[in-house]
Amino acid sequence: MTTKLDALINSLEGIEIITDSTQVAKLSQDYHTFSPVLVSKLEGKVGDIVVRPANEAEVLKVAAACAKHRIPVTVRGAGTGNYGQCVPLHGGVILDMTRLQEILWVKPGVARVEAGVKLAALDKRTREIGWEIRMAPSTYRTATIGGFIAGGSGGIGSIQYGLLADRGNILALRVVTVEDEPRAIALRGDDVLKVNHAWGINGIITEVEIPLGPAYPWAEVIVTFDDFMTAAKFGQTIGNADGMIKKLISVFASPISQYFHAVQEYIPEGTHLVFLIISEPSLEFLPALVQQYGGQITYKKSAEEAAKGTHLAEFSWNHTTLLARSVDTDITYLQSLFPSDRSLQVVEQMYNYFGDEVMMHLEFFRVNGVVVPGALQLVRYTTEERLNEIIRYHEEQGVSIANPHTYIIEDGGRKVIDPEQLKFKEIVDPYGLMNPGKSKVLQFQIQN
Amino acid sequence: MTTKLDALINSLEGIEIITDSTQVAKLSQDYHTFSPVLVSKLEGKVGDIVVRPANEAEVLKVAAACAKHRIPVTVRGAGTGNYGQCVPLHGGVILDMTRLQEILWVKPGVARVEAGVKLAALDKRTREIGWEIRMAPSTYRTATIGGFIAGGSGGIGSIQYGLLADRGNILALRVVTVEDEPRAIALRGDDVLKVNHAWGINGIITEVEIPLGPAYPWAEVIVTFDDFMTAAKFGQTIGNADGMIKKLISVFASPISQYFHAVQEYIPEGTHLVFLIISEPSLEFLPALVQQYGGQITYKKSAEEAAKGTHLAEFSWNHTTLLARSVDTDITYLQSLFPSDRSLQVVEQMYNYFGDEVMMHLEFFRVNGVVVPGALQLVRYTTEERLNEIIRYHEEQGVSIANPHTYIIEDGGRKVIDPEQLKFKEIVDPYGLMNPGKSKVLQFQIQN
Numbered sequence: 001m002t003t004k005l006d007a008l009i010n011s012l013e014g015i016e017i018i019t020d021s022t023q024v025a026k027l028s029q030d031y032h033t034f035s036p037v038l039v040s041k042l043e044g045k046v047g048d049i050v051v052r053p054a055n056e057a058e059v060l061k062v063a064a065a066c067a068k069h070r071i072p073v074t075v076r077g078a079g080t081g082n083y084g085q086c087v088p089l090h091g092g093v094i095l096d097m098t099r100l101q102e103i104l105w106v107k108p109g110v111a112r113v114e115a116g117v118k119l120a121a122l123d124k125r126t127r128e129i130g131w132e133i134r135m136a137p138s139t140y141r142t143a144t145i146g147g148f149i150a151g152g153s154g155g156i157g158s159i160q161y162g163l164l165a166d167r168g169n170i171l172a173l174r175v176v177t178v179e180d181e182p183r184a185i186a187l188r189g190d191d192v193l194k195v196n197h198a199w200g201i202n203g204i205i206t207e208v209e210i211p212l213g214p215a216y217p218w219a220e221v222i223v224t225f226d227d228f229m230t231a232a233k234f235g236q237t238i239g240n241a242d243g244m245i246k247k248l249i250s251v252f253a254s255p256i257s258q259y260f261h262a263v264q265e266y267i268p269e270g271t272h273l274v275f276l277i278i279s280e281p282s283l284e285f286l287p288a289l290v291q292q293y294g295g296q297i298t299y300k301k302s303a304e305e306a307a308k309g310t311h312l313a314e315f316s317w318n319h320t321t322l323l324a325r326s327v328d329t330d331i332t333y334l335q336s337l338f339p340s341d342r343s344l345q346v347v348e349q350m351y352n353y354f355g356d357e358v359m360m361h362l363e364f365f366r367v368n369g370v371v372v373p374g375a376l377q378l379v380r381y382t383t384e385e386r387l388n389e390i391i392r393y394h395e396e397q398g399v400s401i402a403n404p405h406t407y408i409i410e411d412g413g414r415k416v417i418d419p420e421q422l423k424f425k426e427i428v429d430p431y432g433l434m435n436p437g438k439s440k441v442l443q444f445q446i447q448n
Numbered sequence: 449m450t451t452k453l454d455a456l457i458n459s460l461e462g463i464e465i466i467t468d469s470t471q472v473a474k475l476s477q478d479y480h481t482f483s484p485v486l487v488s489k490l491e492g493k494v495g496d497i498v499v500r501p502a503n504e505a506e507v508l509k510v511a512a513a514c515a516k517h518r519i520p521v522t523v524r525g526a527g528t529g530n531y532g533q534c535v536p537l538h539g540g541v542i543l544d545m546t547r548l549q550e551i552l553w554v555k556p557g558v559a560r561v562e563a564g565v566k567l568a569a570l571d572k573r574t575r576e577i578g579w580e581i582r583m584a585p586s587t588y589r590t591a592t593i594g595g596f597i598a599g600g601s602g603g604i605g606s607i608q609y610g611l612l613a614d615r616g617n618i619l620a621l622r623v624v625t626v627e628d629e630p631r632a633i634a635l636r637g638d639d640v641l642k643v644n645h646a647w648g649i650n651g652i653i654t655e656v657e658i659p660l661g662p663a664y665p666w667a668e669v670i671v672t673f674d675d676f677m678t679a680a681k682f683g684q685t686i687g688n689a690d691g692m693i694k695k696l697i698s699v700f701a702s703p704i705s706q707y708f709h710a711v712q713e714y715i716p717e718g719t720h721l722v723f724l725i726i727s728e729p730s731l732e733f734l735p736a737l738v739q740q741y742g743g744q745i746t747y748k749k750s751a752e753e754a755a756k757g758t759h760l761a762e763f764s765w766n767h768t769t770l771l772a773r774s775v776d777t778d779i780t781y782l783q784s785l786f787p788s789d790r791s792l793q794v795v796e797q798m799y800n801y802f803g804d805e806v807m808m809h810l811e812f813f814r815v816n817g818v819v820v821p822g823a824l825q826l827v828r829y830t831t832e833e834r835l836n837e838i839i840r841y842h843e844e845q846g847v848s849i850a851n852p853h854t855y856i857i858e859d860g861g862r863k864v865i866d867p868e869q870l871k872f873k874e875i876v877d878p879y880g881l882m883n884p885g886k887s888k889v890l891q892f893q894i895q896n
Contacts, residue, residue: 162690242610
């Protein structure tokens with residue numbers, strides 16, 4: 001490997017390369033640390049070097065060199081993913097895309113940017129003309145748009161627009177191949193799905209074109225309830241209210257509030273929580289609805305107030321897990337979708353069955369036109385066996401688990417690799433160098 | 449009556465009054481003429497005079513005079529309603545609100561206007577700052593905002609925002625009472641429902657505050673299909689596509705195209721039609737989806753092109769009926785909502801059962817978070833008996849019919865008068881003078 005690596009390094013003169021082993025180890029990590037199962041499985045997995053191209057031309061050079069020398073390439077954005085998708089199983093090059101930071105253009109409703117642009121930076125720029133990114137993970141401040149598309153699925157905003165994979169949420173991608181003579185391929189429309197959420201196994205995303213949503217003045221509200229299921233039903237009702245514009249509806253069972261230090265003073269002991277981000281005009285309709293469900297509004301910030309200080313978004317989606325783990329590292333999590341015809345019923349069943357071992361955390365979002373509760377439950381981890389038992393029980397009751405305790409694509413949310421993604425991989429990665437080892441169907445063999 | 453009227457006229461010096469009987473007869477009409485049943489029932493119903501206040505102060509004076517002289521008041525906007533809601537059953541004053549045309553203020557996401565402002569005029573103004581009204585009837589060019597709220601329910605835009613009555617779609621109303629000393633009452637939040645769609649029986653709307661939606665660049669598309677149900681399913685799929693931003697999804701069974709002269713050249717003989725208004729970025733995803741359903745895109749206008757000339761919106765909702773009736777005055781219509789758990793199934797059943805007697809025209813919109821097909825079917829009218837038979841058959845199959853062939857509130861869409869609206873009527877109309885005779889529970893008796 002060393003000879004090949006040296007040759008590679010020599011061929012990349014002028015391109016930023018990190019060889020310091022501490023730095024390389026650090027940049028071989030992501031947030032799979034949320035999963036004790038993944039931690040043990042991915043222990044010691046590091047890349048050989050990190051390459052930090054500054055633009056697509058440099059990406060093409062790196063791709064050519066990796067193809068020539070048959071060196072694995074693992075692409076990373078900010079490394080905020082949770083499935084070990086940025087952790088290289090077979091060493092090689094860590095391709096850090098964070099220097100591709102140009103916002104190419106922004107117009108009403110659409111933006112085109114380089115893949116390494118941070119979501120928050122893009123959002124700041126689009127807001128200048130009254131628009132914003134449609135959806136973002138809770139790691140919005142640090143995550144890159146390319147990483148979000150390669151490794152994420154949705155988040156804050158999905159209550160309005162569904163998930164990234166839904167038709168219309170990604171307009172176009174530009175993808176560099178890892179071939180002898182790498183190309184940049186333009187994908188538009190449905191073709192973007194060939195690469196979306198493919199964990200960097202089939203091309204290096206260099207540019208992204210996304211539709212924007214209107215930058216409503218977003219107010220933030222905490223509503224507390226004495227009863228968990230009432231909180232959940234309230235969340236569903238807000239979700240279904242077509243005239244109220246929402247960006248976030250999170251529901252937390254009471255034990256979770258112990259991890260929310262920054263807003264502790266707004267949470268009466270033992271109450272269950274709904275965190276809302278809704279457009280200011282919609283705020284008008286909240287008090288009557290809250291009263292109807294017997295809740296209490298304990299925290300309310302106008303859009304102007306919410307722009308400073310604490311953001312409720314940072315308690316939501318997988319930041320809930322992050323906050324819980326910052327207090328108690330024995331906590332891990334699940335990702336669940338309840339059967340749409342009886343979703344709240346099954347939520348209630350799980351809530352009662354597991355008690356505090358699986359602390360219920362719902363995020364409402366749209367799936368095929370319908371508002372459904374997803375869950376990122378906090379799990380008090382004991383053993384891998386027990387975790388699998390918990391997952392099995394959910395699945396037996398019809399809950400679909402996107403297992404975040406595996407780095408194997410097929411064992412996660414989608415159960416199979418999209419055949420279109422595999423077909424595309426054959427074209428763009430003929431030597432099988434991209435993020436090798438992450439799929440059951442893709443054997444990694446360095447072909448010399 | 450004449451003495452009372454003279455006294456009323458004398459007390460309204462300085463306020464515009466129309467006494468010319470031709471003019472008064474004309475301003476006593478609305479578009480209930482779509483219904484042969486209503487035409488015969490409302491024949492000869494006219495007001496005594498028309499009063500055209502220029503501002504709320506004048507409205508208060510008219511209200512005081514009507515209360516004092518116990519003269520009925522029927523409020524009208526542009527008279528584009530279809531239920532005879534502007535036709536006075538007991539003469540009296542026609543209160544024409546179209547001179548209250550001030551746009552009080554517009555800011556991002558919200559506007560406040562006088563009730564007589566035309567929807568198109570408001571939209572033009574809000575578009576200057578990148579926003580637009582959330583929903584509008586197909587009479588958008590002439591209808592007033594006050595009339596829409598008092599007599600309408602939804603329309604173009606409801607695919608995104610649901611109906612006017614849905615929480616969040618009307619922020620505030622200002623309503624003048626008909627008492628000895630009339631007041632202007634401010635209603636905000638859920639309280640607006642006391643007056644929404646109440647046909648002017650309980651207060652004179654003088655001001656309206658509504659939330660706005662982002663003014664997307666709206667493209668317009670016609671897709672044709674060989675099979676009606678495929679067209680309907682395609683419409684549902686577009687409706688459910690959370691990442692695609694829609695303003696209109698209309699589906700027309702093939703015979704309806706004969707009434708669409710202005711776009712005839714884009715409609716292959718015998719095809720079934722889907723008319724779409726979607727945001728330009730979403731357009732990208734249409735060809736693949738159309739292909740998947742075996743349709744043909746025969747007409748496509750960018751937002752810029754669509755801004756001039758023909759607007760597909762003007763073929764939709766009740767303009768379909770208008771266009772059909774301009775060719776064949778024997779045509780009337782229904783308003784239907786299909787059972788949400790098996791909507792397309794029942795659509796198919798009705799489509800097959802009635803054939804060309806009931807020509808299927810679907811409008812997709814959101815109801816409680818879910819995209820459903822409503823229908824404004826075109827009916828080849830023969831007799832009132834047959835029309836009622838058609839309605840009965842639909843109802844027996846679980847279709848909810850908002851009967852547009854009655855001027856009695858209880859017999860229309862809601863089956864009962866909202867008790868909150870009745871309670872509010874007691875407060876604002878103690879003498880029972882407002883649009884009398886339109887409800888079964890409100891006996892009209894001039895109380896001297």
